[in-house]
Every structure is written in structure tokens, then in C-alpha cells.
Amino acid sequence: MTESTRENAELLVEMKGIRKSFPGVQASDDVALVLRKGEVLALLGENGAGKSTLMNILAGLYRPDSGEIRIRGKLARIASPRDASALGVGMVHQNFMLVDSMTVAENVVLGIPKLPFVPNAARIRREILELSERYNLKVEPEAFVWQLSVGEQQRVEILKLLYRKAEILILDEPTAVLTPQESKELNAVVKLMQAEGKSAVFITHKMDEVMSFSDRVMVLRKGKVVAEKLTRDTDPRDLARLMVGREILFCIDKRPFEPKGLVLELSGVEALNERGLPALRGVDLRLRSGEILGIAGVAGNGQRELAETITGLRPTTAGAISINCVDSTNASPMSVIRRGVGHVPQDRVAVGVVGDMSVSDNLAMKAYRSAPLASGGVLRPKRFLELAKRMIEAFKIATPSPSTRTKFLSGGNIQKTILAREIEACSSLLIAVYPSRGLDIGATEAVRKELVAQRDAGLGVLLVSEDLEELAQVADTIAVMFEGRIMAVMPACDAEAERLGLLMSGAIPAEV
Amino acid sequence: MRLHFEKRKSLSIGALFLVPAISFLASLLLTGLLLVAFGADPMATYAAMLKGAFGSGRAFTETLVKAVPLMLTGLGVGLAFKLRFWNIGAEGQLVVAGVAASWVALFWNSWMPPFLLLPAALLVGCMAGALWAGIPALLKTSLKVDETLVTLMLNYVAILFAESLYYGPWRDPKGFGFPGSAPFPDSVLLPHIAGRAHIGLYFAIALALILWFLINRTRWGFELKIIGSSHKAARYQGISVERKILAAILLSGALCGLAGATEVTGISHRLQQGLSVGYGYTAIIVAWMSQLNPLAVVPVSILMAGLLVGGDQVQMKMGLPAAMSLVMQGMILFPMLAGSLFTEFRIRRAGKAAKDAQTMAPGGAA
Numbered sequence: 041m042t043e044s045t046r047e048n049a050e051l052l053v054e055m056k057g058i059r060k061s062f063p064g065v066q067a068s069d070d071v072a073l074v075l076r077k078g079e080v081l082a083l084l085g086e087n088g089a090g091k092s093t094l095m096n097i098l099a100g101l102y103r104p105d106s107g108e109i110r111i112r113g114k115l116a117r118i119a120s121p122r123d124a125s126a127l128g129v130g131m132v133h134q135n136f137m138l139v140d141s142m143t144v145a146e147n148v149v150l151g152i153p154k155l156p157f158v159p160n161a162a163r164i165r166r167e168i169l170e171l172s173e174r175y176n177l178k179v180e181p182e183a184f185v186w187q188l189s190v191g192e193q194q195r196v197e198i199l200k201l202l203y204r205k206a207e208i209l210i211l212d213e214p215t216a217v218l219t220p221q222e223s224k225e226l227n228a229v230v231k232l233m234q235a236e237g238k239s240a241v242f243i244t245h246k247m248d249e250v251m252s253f254s255d256r257v258m259v260l261r262k263g264k265v266v267a268e269k270l271t272r273d274t275d276p277r278d279l280a281r282l283m284v285g286r287e288i289l290f291c292i293d294k295r296p297f298e299p300k301g302l303v304l305e306l307s308g309v310e311a312l313n314e315r316g317l318p319a320l321r322g323v324d325l326r327l328r329s330g331e332i333l334g335i336a337g338v339a340g341n342g343q344r345e346l347a348e349t350i351t352g353l354r355p356t357t358a359g360a361i362s363i364n365c366v367d368s369t370n371a372s373p374m375s376v377i378r379r380g381v382g383h384v385p386q387d388r389v390a391v392g393v394v395g396d397m398s399v400s401d402n403l404a405m406k407a408y409r410s411a412p413l414a415s416g417g418v419l420r421p422k423r424f425l426e427l428a429k430r431m432i433e434a435f436k437i438a439t440p441s442p443s444t445r446t447k448f449l450s451g452g453n454i455q456k457t458i459l460a461r462e463i464e465a466c467s468s469l470l471i472a473v474y475p476s477r478g479l480d481i482g483a484t485e486a487v488r489k490e491l492v493a494q495r496d497a498g499l500g501v502l503l504v505s506e507d508l509e510e511l512a513q514v515a516d517t518i519a520v521m522f523e524g525r526i527m528a529v530m531p532a533c534d535a536e537a538e539r540l541g542l543l544m545s546g547a548i549p550a551e552v
Numbered sequence: 553m554r555l556h557f558e559k560r561k562s563l564s565i566g567a568l569f570l571v572p573a574i575s576f577l578a579s580l581l582l583t584g585l586l587l588v589a590f591g592a593d594p595m596a597t598y599a600a601m602l603k604g605a606f607g608s609g610r611a612f613t614e615t616l617v618k619a620v621p622l623m624l625t626g627l628g629v630g631l632a633f634k635l636r637f638w639n640i641g642a643e644g645q646l647v648v649a650g651v652a653a654s655w656v657a658l659f660w661n662s663w664m665p666p667f668l669l670l671p672a673a674l675l676v677g678c679m680a681g682a683l684w685a686g687i688p689a690l691l692k693t694s695l696k697v698d699e700t701l702v703t704l705m706l707n708y709v710a711i712l713f714a715e716s717l718y719y720g721p722w723r724d725p726k727g728f729g730f731p732g733s734a735p736f737p738d739s740v741l742l743p744h745i746a747g748r749a750h751i752g753l754y755f756a757i758a759l760a761l762i763l764w765f766l767i768n769r770t771r772w773g774f775e776l777k778i779i780g781s782s783h784k785a786a787r788y789q790g791i792s793v794e795r796k797i798l799a800a801i802l803l804s805g806a807l808c809g810l811a812g813a814t815e816v817t818g819i820s821h822r823l824q825q826g827l828s829v830g831y832g833y834t835a836i837i838v839a840w841m842s843q844l845n846p847l848a849v850v851p852v853s854i855l856m857a858g859l860l861v862g863g864d865q866v867q868m869k870m871g872l873p874a875a876m877s878l879v880m881q882g883m884i885l886f887p888m889l890a891g892s893l894f895t896e897f898r899i900r901r902a903g904k905a906a907k908d909a910q911t912m913a914p915g916g917a918a
Contacts, residue, residue, distance in 0.1 A: 372790070373787060373788065377790045387784075393785070394782060397777060419770060
């Protein structure tokens with residue numbers, strides 16, 4: 041299909057006047073959307089712009105407060121994902137919906153309405169292999185999901201949709217968890233599906249993906265459509281301006297790199313993950329004050345375990361860790377905190393904050409132990425409030441009030457809350473694990489600036505990230521992690537995206 | 553018009569008081585239907601209950617007699633529940649403490665100065681209750697054994713252990729064969745306020761105030777709240793989760809234990825049958841009705857005690873089955889649990905919510 045015929049092709053999806061509200065938020069505000077056969081539509085927007093909400097409505101997870109949806113011209117009532125599936129609509133969610141303890145094949149057929157009581161396993165296997173061949177989605181039908189990498193799990197999710205003969209595929213930030221190479225592969229898969237006349241909507245806030253994946257792009261802001269353009273008629277700068285509503289900075293002012301004393305040293309550190317398998321294998325790292333050490337790697341290659349072993353949350357099985365030149369191998373979390381270590385954890389909602397407690401309580405969760413917030417074990421609520429007001433102001437945390445329960449804040453503001461608290465409590469080492477993951481451009485910029493400011497103020501910063509652009513902008517030194525090993529350590533100015541990508545995926549051997 | 557649930561941004565004070573009140577009314581309504589089915593006049597029955605529980609000085613002191621153990625066990629259970637430690641073993645902790653206090657009362661007076669006997673009995677009772685709760689707490693924190701089962705099973709152990717004592721070695725030789733220990737010496741008896749109501753009431757009210765302060769105004773309570781929300785988050789904040797849980801459950805057991813110790817020294821004046829009458833289970837209802845707030849435990853306990861005392865009256869005056877007051881207790885819990893939905897959520901019309909959202913300032917985007 042050529043591009044001009046695609047523009048006139050049959051209308052597959054028409055959404056009109058879609059409204060959906062959550063407490064205090066109009067997530068979709070009179071949104072209209074069309075999708076044609078064989079078209080790839082990009083939904084671009086910041087966090088909370090309403091992209092996922094809109095697509096969750098199409099996929100049957102949410103019901104709109106008002107508005108109508110037509111599929112192939114017919115009015116559709118989509119009350120559940122099953123209804124959506126029957127209409128040929130399928131969605132790959134940001135957090136995969138697979139059953140870990142079941143095989144790929146079992147996951148693919150799980151939930152199919154007319155599955156026979158005793159499924160024909162051989163036939164299912166054959167069909168899955170055919171599909172994976174046709175779309176170049178390599179998976180092993182007998183493998184268990186827990187054995188698969190994140191990229192492979194995503195392939196299973198896509199196969200699930202193809203197996204159900206989905207014609208309209210919705211991908212929610214599909215590349216957020218992929219290596220650059222895997223993203224390229226995914227792009228090829230989408231192009232193959234497109235060639236067969238399938239359509240796709242993909243949600244993203246990355247410009248380069250919009251440019252390489254899509255035919256048309258819709259920009260959402262605060263629940264409204266602010267622009268709709270053919271991808272070839274636009275450029276990243278234009279889109280970024282539309283998305284944020286203002287010009288954005290792509291670089292951060294940084295003082296020259298002048299590292300001082302050693303803050304953190306790891307030698308030969310090993311640790312196990314939850315399943316008792318090696319997560320860290322002989323990790324050697326050195327971080328000085330005034331330095332940002334970036335850990336590049338695909339999520340799940342030991343980064344979380346690295347942060348947890350340093351902060352005392354996970355025992356080491358071998359090796360030594362020293363903080364400020366004092367041995368702290370297997371020190372308790374409390375003693376690590378006392379040494380001036382701040383930690384922005386990977387799981388910010390379940391670990392970083394207590395959602396049921398107020399913003400003010402969460403901001404105080406490091407400082408509550410001593411004066412001025414407590415005296416002799418008794419808390420002083422007034423001081424809590426003062427601290428909260430000061431930090432909310434300094435870090436521009438958007439919250440209705442300090443007493444609002446933290447779970448009602450947006451992801452970006454929850455992250456700012458954690459960052460504010462950890463920076464306040466930290467005097468030597470700041471560990472930040474995926475600090476900008478899932479945040480919009482504005483919040484990402486704020487987080488990155490703060491990390492650089494802390495480095496300029498003389499902290500050592502350990503930044504775990506999967507975003508190479510972020511590492512290039514922020515880090516002084518980059519270490520690449522793959523399967524629990526440090527593959528290479530290099531000054532950030534010498535790093536090239538291609539080589540990092542290869543190291544991250546284990547395609548070239550370790551250099552250290 | 554379409555209705556839908558919406559999560560509340562912050563707890564509304566009104567809802568906090570109104571919801572339990574309305575839930576209670578709903579339970580009266582439900583029980584009323586049941587009474588009609590039994591051929592009784594609901595209004596007359598409720599009037600009899602009210603009169604029986606609060607209608608006279610004597611009735612009210614009897615209500616207070618039952619309210620004291622409910623307050624103490626309610627505080628203990630509520631504290632454990634705040635940590636999501638499902639201590640349903642208050643009954644066993646109460647009984648074991650009753651036994652321990654009786655041991656002091658019966659056997660320590662030979663060597664202990666009389667003025668120390670009562671404090672010692674109460675203290676040893678608390679320690680026994682703490683120990684009894686400490687077993688499941690230790691099993692939970694060290695071996696991850698489910699506490700629900702262990703606390704429940706230990707109830708039976710405690711009750712049967714007490715029975716074996718007053719039927720066996722502790723049975724009063726001058727007791728005409730009735731099961732029960734010898735009466736306690738006078739120096740160990742709790743002073744009374746009025747009627748049978750004893751100064752355990754002051755202990756309970758003071759402890760409710762202290763516990764409220766501990767939970768809401770101290771570092772210790774702040775850490776308990778964090779642990780109660782998420783162990784992972786607490787560990788990340790450097791809190792030693794296991795140690796804190798153990799300490800709090802010991803305190804929970806000690807509170808339940810004080811209930812047992814005041815029962816034997818204040819009411820029965822000996823160890824005998826009837827120490828276990830289910831206060832430890834009713835405490836679960838008290839804790840939930842109070843929404844785990846120690847201050848609310850005091851009035852809620854008086855209400856529940858009134859229900860128990862009034863229920864007895866109903867049995868005598870209205871000729872209804874004795875189980876009726878137990879049924880009512882159960883009937884209270886259901887609307888309560890349903891009601892807790894409304895403290896967390898509110899019902900709105902779909903259109904109205906959308907309009908409100910538009911007028912609200914941006915920045916709270918999900």
C-alpha cells in the first residue's frame with residue numbers, strides 16, 4: 041500500500057467526543073480519533089496527557105463517561121477486553137500481563153473464549169511457530185515466561201494479539217524497556233504487520249520513535265488533542281513544542297568534571313536475586329565525589345540489585361563495598377543512611393513512598409528521627425509542615441496540599457517528593473535508579489538538573505538509567521552492565537550509542 | 553443518571569463519624585427485620601435493651617464492667633491490626649493473663665508485702681499476655697508462619713490450660729466441688745468505683761489516650777504506620793521491621809493480658825469458669841468499628857458492652873433466644889465493613905465529576 045492510498049483507506053476506528061474523568065482530572069476531554077486500515081498512528085504526549093486512558097477505553101479496560109466509538113463504521117459497545125478482542129482490537133500494556141509460571145504457548149492461548157476443554161497442544165505450537173516465523177518474532181513456545189527477557193516477553197504479548205487475529209494493535213510505550221537493537225527489531229515487526237494491512241496505535245513520549253515508526257501523529261495535552269499531523273510534515277522540534285506547550289532545553293549546563301575523593305568503591309561484589317540466581321557477578325566500581333557515574337544497561341541486568349546491595353537492602357555473597365573509605369559490606373540499611381547515602385529506588389510507588397500517608401509525612405521519612413522534627417522520640421507536627429512547605433516550594437511538587445495522600449500525586453510529583461527527601465538527607469552519595477523513567481519532559485528535565493546540581497555540590501551520584509540520551513547528557517563516566525557484570529567503564533565523552541548498545545545486549549564481550 | 557465510585561483524596565472528617573453511625577443504624581434495621589421474623593416488636597425490644605444497658609445506675613455499671621475488658625482487648629487487637637498483624641488471639645492472651653495473675657494472687661502472698669501484690673498480679677498478667685502473643689509474633693517474623701492460625705489455635709490451648717488448673721491442682725478444697733480456685737486475698741482485689749465497676753476503667757481510658765499519643769505523635773508510631781503500609785517501604789527507610797513488629801505485638805498481648813488480669817482481680821476474685829466469654833473476639837469488632845483509632849475504642853466498647861448487657865435483658869424480658877445479642881453483634885459488623893467503603897470512596901454522578909474536574913487546577917494529573 042502506498043502512502044497516498046493509505047490516507048484514503050477504509051476507516052477502522054472512529055472515536056468521537058470521548059470524555060473520561062478521574063478524581064480531579066479530566067483525562068480525556070472531548071477527544072476524537074480516527075485510524076485507517078494499514079496505518080500506524082503515534083499518540084504523543086507528556087505523562088498525564090491522557091494517552092493511555094484513551095487507549096484503555098478503546099481496549100475495553102475503561103468505559104468513557106460519554107462519547108461514541110465506531111469500529112469499521114459500526115457503533116461499538118466495548119465493555120471489556122474480551123469485547124475489544126472480538127472486534128479485533130488488542131493492546132500490549134506497559135506492564136506486561138503474562139503469567140510467569142506458565143509457558144509461552146499457554147500464555148498465548150490463555151483467555152481465548154472458544155478454547156476446547158483439552159486444547160490441541162501440537163496444533164497450537166505449530167500455529168505459534170508459524171506466526172513467529174511470519175512476523176520475525178522469535179520465541180520458544182515451550183519456554184516459561186519467567187525465563188524470558190523483557191524483550192522476549194513483549195514478543196509474547198504481540199503474538200498473543202496476532203494469535204487472536206487482532207487487526208488493530210495498541211502498543212503502550214513499547215520501547216521503554218527495550219535496547220536500541222530490540223527497538224529496531226520491533227520497528228521491523230510493526231512494518232511487517234502494516235504491510236499485511238494491520239493498523240497500530242502506539243503511545244510514546246519519545247520523538248525519534250514517532251519519526252521512525254508512524255505515518256501520522258496525534259499530540260495530546262491535558263486530555264485534549266492539540267495537533268494532528270502527517271509524520272512527514274513535521275519534525276521533532278515542532279512536536280516537542282506542541283507536546284509541552286513551550287520550548288524545551290535538550291542540554292543541561294554542567295560545570296567541568298573535577299572529581300575529588302573516593303565516595304564508593306565496590307570490589308568483586310556478588311549477590312543473588314529473589315530466585316536465588318546470581319544477579320551481580322564480580323562487580324568492580326569506583327565513584328568519586330563530584331562525579332556522576334552512569335550505569336547503562338537494559339532493565340533487569342542487575343541494576344536494582346546493585347543499588348540494593350550498596351544500600352544494605354540485599355546481602356552480598358562475596359566482595360567488599362566501602363562508602364567514604366569505610367567498609368560497609370552487608371551494613372544495615374540504617375547505618376548506610378547514617379553515612380549520608382540517599383537512594384531513589386526503582387519502585388517508587390511501592391518502596392519510595394507510602395501512598396496512604398501524606399506528602400508531608402513522606403517528605404519527612406528520613407528526617408523524622410531527629411531534631412528539629414522530633415525531640416526525645418516525640419514528633420513535632422508543626423515542624424513537619426514547615427519542612428513540607430519548604431520542600432514542596434523548592435522542588436516544585438504539584439500537590440493540592442501537604443496533607444494530601446501521596447498516592448494521589450502524579451508519577452512525576454511522586455518522584456520529586458522522593459528526590460527532595462533523599463537529597464535533603466544525603467551528604468555523600470546519591471543513588472538514583474531510573475529516576476526519570478515514565479516521567480514527562482518537564483519532570484525529566486527537573487530531575488536531571490537536580491542530579492547535576494548535587495554533583496556540582498560535591499556529592500557522588502550513581503545514576504542507573506536505560507536512556508542513553510540521559511546518560512550522555514548527565515553522566516561523567518559510564519559503566520555498562522549486562523547479566524550482572526560490568527562490561528566496560530568509559531568517560532561519557534567517549535561513549536558512542538552504537539557501542540553502548542552492543543555492550544548492553546552482550547553482543548560484544550566485556551572490556552574490563 | 554449514572555452513579556460511580558470515586559476515591560476520596562483525603563479522609564473526610566464527616567464521613568469518619570457519620571459512616572459508623574449510619575452503619576450502626578443499618579444494623580439496627582436489619583436486626584429489626586429479624587426480630588419481626590421471630591414475632592417480637594423491634595421497638596419494644598430495643599427499648600428494653602436500652603433500659604437494660606443504660607436505664608439505671610446498676611445497669612450502667614454492669615455495662616461498664618463488660619466495657620473494660622472490651623476496651624483493653626480492643627486496644628490490643630487494634631494495635632496489631634494497624635501493623636496488619638491479624639491477632640485474633642486476644643481471647644487466649646486474656647485467659648493466660650488471668651491464669652498468671654491468679655498464680656500471683658494465690659501463691660505470692662506468703663512472701664510478698666500485701667501492697668505489692670496487686671501491682672505484681674497485674675504486671676505478671678500483662679507479661680503473660682505479651683508472651684502468649686509473642687509466640688506467633690516470633691514465628692511470623694523469623695519463619696513467616698501465618699499468625700492468624702497460630703493466634704487462633706493458642707486460644708484453645710490457653711482456655712483448656714486454665715480449665716485444667718481450676719478443675720485440677722488449683723481447685724478450692726473448700727469449694728464444695730465447684731470448679732474454681734480458692735478466693736484471692738483481699739489485698740489483691742481491684743478497688744471498685746461503683747457497683748461492680750472497678751478502676752480497670754481508668755486504666756483502659758488512660759491507656760487509650762497513651763496509645764493514641766504513641767501512634768500519632770511519636771517516632772515509634774510513625775514507624776509503625778510505615779510498616780503497616782508496606783514492609784518494603786519501611787525496610788528502605790532503614791526501619792528494622794521485624795524488631796518493631798515483635799515489640800508492638802508484645803504490647804498488643806500485654807494490653808489483652810491486662811484485660812484478663814483485671815477480670816480476675818476485679819470481678820471474679822478467683823480463677824473460675826467464665827473467664828473466657830468471648831471478649832477477645834468481640835474486640836475484633838470493636839477494633840474495626842473504631843477504625844483502629846484508640847480514642848474511638850472507649851465509646852465503641854461501651855456501646856458493644858451495652859449490647860451484651862441489654863441482650864441479656866431481652867432474653868429475660870422478651871423471651872427471645874439468648875443468641876439474639878450475638879446475632880446483633882454479627883449484624884453490626886456487616887454494615888460496618890460495607891460502610892468502610894464510603895470512608896475511602898464517595899458516590900458521584902458521572903456528569904458532575906467531569907464538571908468538577910474541569911474547574912480544578914491542573915497539576916494533579918495521574
